[in-house]
Amino acid sequence: MLWEILKWVGLVIVVIFAGTALTGAPFVPSRRKELDIIFKKLYKLNKNDLLVDLGSGDGKVLKAASDFGARALGIELNPFLVLFSKVRFISNPRVKVRMNDFFRSDLPTETTAVYVFGDGRDMKRIAKKVEEQAQKLKRPLFLVSHAFEVPRYKPEKTCRAYFLYKIEPKSK
C-alpha cells in the first residue's frame, strides 16, 4: 500500500517537472557564486531595486537579491518549487513568490530589473514581454539573461555567461 502511494506521488512529481519543462526551461538553478559577481559587476543591485525572477525555481536568485538588500519577486509555474520557496522566505517580507506562467503575469509597478535563466528558443518572446511591461510602466527595465542572448537586441554589458539589456518602452 505504502509502495503504491509512493509510486503515485513520484509519478505526479515527474509529470509536474516534465510539464513545466515543456512550457519553458526545465529547472536548473543558477550558481550563487556567479550571482554574487553579476549583481556586483553586471547590474549593481541595491536596496532601491525590485528584481523579478521569471521562473524562480528554488529561489536561489531571490535569496541573492535579498542579500544585496533588494526586494524580490519570483514567478514560477512548478507548484513544488513555489511551495519550497514560499517556505524558504516565510519570514522575509521583502521576498514574494507567485505561482503563475510568467508570460501571463504583469510585473509589479516598482519593478526595476528582471532576471531570467530561460530557454534560448523563448528569449525573443521574453524580451517582447519585458518590452510590453516597460511600455505599461513608461520607463525602461533592465533585463539580466543567464546563458542566452536576446535576438536583435544589443547587450549593454556582458559578464561571463550573463547579458544585461536595457529594454526601452516599445515605441509605437
Ligand SMILES: C[S@@+](CC[C@H](N)C(=O)[O-])C[C@H]1O[C@@H](n2cnc3c(N)ncnc32)[C@H](O)[C@@H]1O
Ligand atoms: C533554468 S530554471 C531557473 C531557476 C532560477 N531562476 C535560477 O536561475 O536559479 C527555469 C525555471 O523556470 C520555470 N518556468 C519555465 N517556464 C515557466 C513559465 N512559463 N512561467 C513560470 N515559470 C516557468 C521552471 O519551472 C524552472 O524552475
